[in-house]
Amino acid sequence: MIVRPRQPTETWSVRESTLDLDALAQTESVFALANGHLGLRGNLDEGEPAGLPGTYLNGFYEIRPLPYAEAGYGYPESGQTMINVTNGKLLRLLVDDEPFDVRYGRLGSHERVLDLRAGTLTRDVRWTSPAGQEARVRSVRLVSFTQRAVAAICYEVEAVGDRARVVIQSELVANEPMPGAASDPRVAAVLSAPLVSEDHGTHGLVAVRLAHRTAASGLRMAVAMSHTVDGPVPTDVTADSSADVGRVTFTTLLEPGQTLRVVKILGYGWSSLRSRQALVDQVVAAVSAAHQTGWQGLLDEQRRYLDAFWDRSAVEVDGDPEIEQAVRFALFHVLQAGARAEGRAIPAKGLTGSGYDGHAFWDTETFVLPVLTYTFPDAAADALRWRHSTLPVARRRAATLGFAGAAFPWRSIAGEECSGYWPAGTAAFHVNADVADAVVRYVDATGDVAFEQDVGHDVLVETARLWSSLGHHDRSGAFRIPGVTGPDEYSALADDNVYTNLMAQQNLLAAADVAERHPDRARALGVAAGEVAAWRRAAGAMFVPYDAELGVHPQSEGFTGYEVWNFDAAGPDNYPLFLHYPYFDIYRKQVVKQADLVLAMQVRPEAFTDEQKARNFDYYEALTVRDSSLSAATQAILAAEIGHLDLAYDYLAESALVDLHDLQGNAGIGLHLAALAGGWSALVAGFGGFRASGGSLRFAPRLPPALSRLLFHVSYRGRAVRVEVTAADVTYRIVTGDPIEVRHHGDPVLVTSVPVSRPVPALASRPPPTQPPGRAPARRSHRA
């Protein structure tokens, strides 16, 4: 099981001290290594047992048909599914002809450690074979941040007690058998044997290559491996390959205390365009380069890369080491998902599992990119370049649907809409405004004018065009957007969703501004003056429903008139509700799966008064069941803003610990990247009160009683700003870059490289809101 940290030192790593086969899939996700291009689940080196075998290349997918009982116009006919590519992690071990398998023999000890500063997964095992031979196995695995195509494993076997004959088979295996498809639609469809062999071969005694393509999507991939070996003489080495298997075999005799050490270097690549030979050459070259760097060199590069990241993004949480660990773990996985994606999407589960078919959703722009924008802005830019690269597909989709501009997909790998349920897919047009919001946020955080011109402009203009054609001015002139689906998936096809309308308003204004700032670019896109004026007119007339009788904003027009869900009838076994009740009934009642109006208050804070925020928050707390992991962080942020600090702390924990505690029960199919990212946001935007827009940085830090100190950093326009919060005061400092004036609880403070402190203002106490019966978050704030 995964140990909850007890000492401060443990918050830089995640340790599993005993192997728990029931938690195997979860730990494979938690221990996944990736760099945004290549992802290796934390499968055991020997391949079996496995929860879910997984080796992923970002953007590499197969096509599968999407069936419908009753088809309709505009339904996507096929979907894209991220596939498990050739497994290069495999290192099978025989000890005196007994295969090393943790299910047989006796496991003396088994420890795995994910080191968040080293960027490695280490494993240390003492095993006694059924025949009584003891061995110690140590492996260290990394997926290189610095050499994008490369993963490496250092694998050591030591004979203990007796002399042992040892065979290590280092393999590449394509088309691994996968566990069967589950009935839960969230579990990705399983495609059997998706890879068609194109090439295989050996290079000398230690190197093997395999190349495959997918049958339907026509993508090509290659993987090569090479090895260095250090062991007793003689150690025999042989290599062989067939269509789906490459193998290098090391055989030796170990005296007690002797070690056989194999370093395996893997190179992965894929392409939709390049020839088989070019691709094979590329991965062989990548392996060559990494060999020159060497194992220690790869380890050193990895640590330097991570040191730089942690220097500008360090988070310290005094008073709760488990949260400190969790938020660091979250940042590490966000980095792993986005660091080297370089023009590919950041999927909802990163490259840690095949859940959601490996699709990217609005999660990326709304939950993940804020973290990258303020800690590693280049990665945020890369992710947005992926969206930009899909504009031609999105324009076609908008045209198919009968609209102007571009309509980004609800879920996709390469840009095409892959949602097979349009009421909670295509109709959730807010994804377009979310992308635009991420563009605005990135440009504000970096001042990257070149990006705004080359990437941001077109995204903003085409999404504004979409909104302009999606909405209409009603009889009274108000701009309305009926019949779309907001963030809350327990409502659909609603009129004038407040979140959607406010985000569309911002999108329209941002497009008008950017088109005026880049007139040549706008001209190239055929933007006329009248079009910009229409955007401003629509934004100015945007309708935002308000229930004056209750004094709250309905999530969408009419929402607060609906019957409140009968929470008393839905016992604890009936969650998540969508697995126990029909959508149509969920949709027409007051019940909220995930923050929607509350999210609107986070992303458009200026659109609500403080009093409205407080009333709205309390109202929606009583309706929100959090059947989605995309909720707790937002609730944490708003709870903190309003002053429900203990509640904010509870929600922060729920978001940050989503996978370490497997709170959703499905961490095994991949991590909840957005919720993890939300853990950071709950700390920084929640207890740090961090907001940024229009070149201004605002903080309103305030800690819950359980935390004695919070330290975090945000990157903003070339600066790293360090914020240190205690119960009494806040100390600001510029770590790198120029001074900047920020707001501290609304008051201006000039922050320079010299620390400056301000007191935390007193907080008026408010009665805490209530949640639906049984749906309050775990009370971390009241722990013993």
Added chain:
Amino acid sequence: MIVRPRQPTETWSVRESTLDLDALAQTESVFALANGHLGLRGNLDEGEPAGLPGTYLNGFYEIRPLPYAEAGYGYPESGQTMINVTNGKLLRLLVDDEPFDVRYGRLGSHERVLDLRAGTLTRDVRWTSPAGQEARVRSVRLVSFTQRAVAAICYEVEAVGDRARVVIQSELVANEPMPGAASDPRVAAVLSAPLVSEDHGTHGLVAVRLAHRTAASGLRMAVAMSHTVDGPVPTDVTADSSADVGRVTFTTLLEPGQTLRVVKILGYGWSSLRSRQALVDQVVAAVSAAHQTGWQGLLDEQRRYLDAFWDRSAVEVDGDPEIEQAVRFALFHVLQAGARAEGRAIPAKGLTGSGYDGHAFWDTETFVLPVLTYTFPDAAADALRWRHSTLPVARRRAATLGFAGAAFPWRSIAGEECSGYWPAGTAAFHVNADVADAVVRYVDATGDVAFEQDVGHDVLVETARLWSSLGHHDRSGAFRIPGVTGPDEYSALADDNVYTNLMAQQNLLAAADVAERHPDRARALGVAAGEVAAWRRAAGAMFVPYDAELGVHPQSEGFTGYEVWNFDAAGPDNYPLFLHYPYFDIYRKQVVKQADLVLAMQVRPEAFTDEQKARNFDYYEALTVRDSSLSAATQAILAAEIGHLDLAYDYLAESALVDLHDLQGNAGIGLHLAALAGGWSALVAGFGGFRASGGSLRFAPRLPPALSRLLFHVSYRGRAVRVEVTAADVTYRIVTGDPIEVRHHGDPVLVTSVPVSRPVPALASRPPPTQPPGRAPARRSHRA
């Protein structure tokens, strides 16, 4: 092609004077014979060419999986599909070893006539074989109304010019090859070889039996045939059978002018319970009985049955023989669908084709049963007994969905929900109120207290329970039903659909009344006094939205605030809209597929003032595109009530001629039974102004200028009331039964067996409303 009648005599038949292979599927539907239990499409005797082979047994279906790209709670996992059962219509002919096939040789003449008084389909062909041998083929086919299991064919071949060797193969063929599935979701899924042989054999030289069962649904069917033959001596006769083929062969030599005549008697049966042997015995017995009746006896019985029907249901339309023919054709097919259904559903296409998978929808209760209720009430009762028999399934469905009472399926054969698209299926709960409405209508029209107690009570109570749990009292006490789908399939999941709310209101009141009239029955169903009071309270507080600014009723809450569909952008090639635009956009705009608010004004006339009806009608005319055949009749009825008589006439024609003119382009997969029934309703409820409720009969006849006289009959509480309308006056008379006071344009008139006349009051002229561009009905009223 089908000849449009030119002489009055032609209005009792439908004649095709030349064979049009391109219209083959359409004519197979038009010429289909059925009795509500057994249906034979008008396929050519020799089987080929065929548009769509079709032999159907009402209620006999196979199960097929319903696939979903993203599954959800409560989605039906499988659907029921009416299958093409063993084809007994086949009579293959060889003339001098040349198979008679209309595609080869030369067709001298080819005439088919559906006789609406004889209940037969006759065919008369002169054909010259490729080798030059001429033959005359005459066949007469009937499906017996009087002997439910029986169909019969009299088949004659005459040699013309030269002596000819003639072979007639009379066959039973199971698992006929079917044409492939089309991409249009309305075309029924095609199941290949659904029948598994259980038994086959011959009886003497002229009789053969086949028995099969379905693989998944486990239903069993049997068919037997026997023959009488009349021809030259020697005529050789042999019989043989195999698993899927039964055959009796007649061989003879015909001198010129000589005739070989074969009468084929077919007996069909199916059961979900009975043993193979019992079923085989049953069909063999049915054939035996029909043989005793004899061919002429069957013809005589058929005519007597139809004479009785036409006596109580005669319709005469002076001034438009084509309409007269069309409405008689419609009545004939409505009779064929319902006459002997006896506890089975009346599918949307009757037994004339496999469209919509052979499912029954709300069409039956709302459009077909009104016709049967006032012309052949026993058949209406039978159809409602089918609904009643499915109450256990409907109760389970309601429980699955989380509601009280019973939820009837949107589409089904045996009662289970078979809709694979819930926004326009399960969510269209109005079907429940439509069933209740049909119960109330039938009981009102017949005074059938035993039916009310045994059948009606439970249906009304269980549907009222559903509404009670589907809706809720809002903050102001109004009873609201949000998030359901009304009749118009271009809106979905709307709040407070006026049609639905008004129908639910009636349902709740009717249940309260019936529970109080039958307290023992109510007690047996656990109805408490408080429950009845709650129904009355909900009905009394039912919310009906109204747009005071426009002075019209919105179809559903908020509807009139939506953007009006851009009809100018949708050219004529873009209809039906749902094949060219996404649902989500259609749903959120003001565009109406089929009468919805206008239907509410027909079925709940007292809920609207005359001025509201006129304003509403004009408003919705401008939005209604009639992409459904379930619209024109309702528009005709309301147009007539409001005084748009020419427009009513146009709509009447569109409804009545839907299949004879193939106005929807898909008559080939089965007739549009509801639209056909609507043709009758457009005449009787439209130009006759007929309404009935609460024991009172109301008429407000008024003819369009093109018609000089209209005669119709309605059956009401044991009476046949004859109504004869001219431009100037209306003459009422009781044909059978007691006198009754009716309303003539609001004024009381005592109607007895002595004709009584009243003048037609003058009509204030109103400007005609407009339809969306290109969507006005064909202007029959202005024909040369």
